[in-house]
Amino acid sequence: KAGVTQTPRYLIKTRGQQVTLSCSPISGHRSVSWYQQTPGQGLQFLFEYFSETQRNKGNFPGRFSGRQFSNSRSEMNVSTLELGDSALYLCASSFDSPNQPQHFGDGTRLSIL
């Protein structure tokens, strides 16, 4: 069974640009969660999608958004990038709840210049 796939693995952007990250969950998993990981803050929960609906949301500004498609694939978008958005963005999938074992992708490393 293929694991969680995140693309791209690395991204370099400049301030003010916008970026879209993609996540393909494990087949059959309908819950997809996104996390931001930075050295000082650890893993911060961004949002969770289930059946194309945002079910949970963390404390991030509106510049961070996401969506989920009918095949459970998910994207997250960050607009008007800031230097502080530099981080590893991790996607995790589980069958139907974040409180079940989550399977993580290897992440997208986003660097803002």
Place this chain on the structure above:
Amino acid sequence: AQSVTQPDIHITVSEGASLELRCNYSYGATPYLFWYVQSPGQGLQLLLKYFSGDTLVQGIKGFEAEFKRSQSSFNLRKPSVHWSDAAEYFCAVGAGNTDKLIFGTGTRLQVFP
């Protein structure tokens, strides 16, 4: 809302020594508890989980954890550490159902030969 604390940012042990990583949580009811491990450049992998029942849970790679309600703790242990255990370890707590998962800030484990 639930929260989780990992008091130790960095721990160093010798290969073959025993290990205990601390995790304290805050939640009014019985939480869903997890330990994940992250190797450099990779996503997180589930080590073990506790939902209910026996308070001593066994996981992969020889790890175990004990849920102590009276101390609001879920410490991770391993009797004999191997060099390959060097990684970052994250404790996570969930409220169950479809609620989001909250991660601690992590403990980095260094193993000396």
